[in-house]
Amino acid sequence: MFEGFANVWTPVFLARKLKKKPLPVMLAGEKLVFFRDAQGVANALFDRCPHRGVALSLGKVTPGGCLECPFHAWQFDGKGQAVHVPLNPDAKRERLFAHNVPVRELGGVIWAYTAAVAEAPSEPTVPDALTMKGVALTFLQLEWKAHWSRAMENMLDSPHVPFLHASTIGRFVRPYLKPDSRMDIEWEDTPYGGRTSSTIDERTEAGAALDFYKPNMMVLHIPIPGKVFRMHAFCVPVDDTHVRMLIIGARSFATLSWLNPVFNHSNAKIAEQDRAVVESSFPVQVPRPGDEVSVRTDKATLQFRKYYFAELHGSSSQPRVGRPAAEEPPGP
Secondary structure (H helix, E strand, O other), X not given: OOOOOOOOEEEEXXXXXXXXXXXXXXXXXXXXXXXXXXXXXXXXXXXXXOOOOOOHHHXXXXXXXXXXXXXXXXXXXXXXXXXXXXXXXXXXXXXXXXXXXXXXXXXXXXXXXXOOOOOOOOOOOOOHHHHOOOOXXXXXXXXXXXXXXXXXXXXXXXXXXXXXXXXXXXXXXXXXXXXXXXXXXXXXXXXXXXXXXXXXXXXXXHOOEEEEEOOOEEEEEOOOOOOOEEEEEEEEEEEOOEEEXXXXXXXXXXXXXHHHHHHHHHHHHHHHHHHHHHHOOOOOOOOOXXXXXXXXXXHHHHHHHHHHHHHHOOOOOOOOOOOOXXXXXXXX
């Protein structure tokens, strides 16, 4: 399960997309179904009924907040336990369950832990601007035809900004460039991942700090004195060739809601410039550090590759043990 992206907390999709109906979502190659219980709490099960393997997402949420299979109307709670098995009052329901994954709703985003475990061993590390008071948030969800690792690497790559984004955010950097300009990249390990910053010809004004949050999050700190202005990019793996991009802006100024479309339009334009390039990358998945040509300004992306191959590449999780998949049928 979750091959290449196992045993980590990840953003999955924007919370506002989960309403009253079950929502099927692909995460790192696994089909999940998300639903809200009677208290509105988000839950997720693997999108297959343990009885006959049909998609639970084709079912419905009961008034009691359980997910009902469309085939035989078995009902499962948020932990995957069967709570009702029609026509079988003698069924040993404790042996009947669907696998669940831990879920949290934080900062306008649904998060999931990529393992079939009853409880996660940790909690998500959420960038602080997403839960900060007095900050306006903008939300954008996109899908690219690319491996998530290429998208993540792109988000940590400062040297491309003056060129690929010359008509958008790069226009603030280009005035500092000369034919012999030098960019210096710094990387600092942090408890949550790392922080990278860049300078051009020793001008710190030309750069901005980037935070990498393991496993797949970037936060850009845009320097405005006395203000909070940050861009978040979450690169969520769908499968080997698709990534769900969650672009969330946070600002402590111009907080009126009618201004959100203006900020989102700019975010979408920047993301579109990135998309075209990232989708063209070959090989699709980032290769090991020594398999592509790199230079001094690739420090941040090489740090990401080091983390990726050390902790995620080749990882997987297994179904919970100690609980059978379904009750054996009665004998003749």
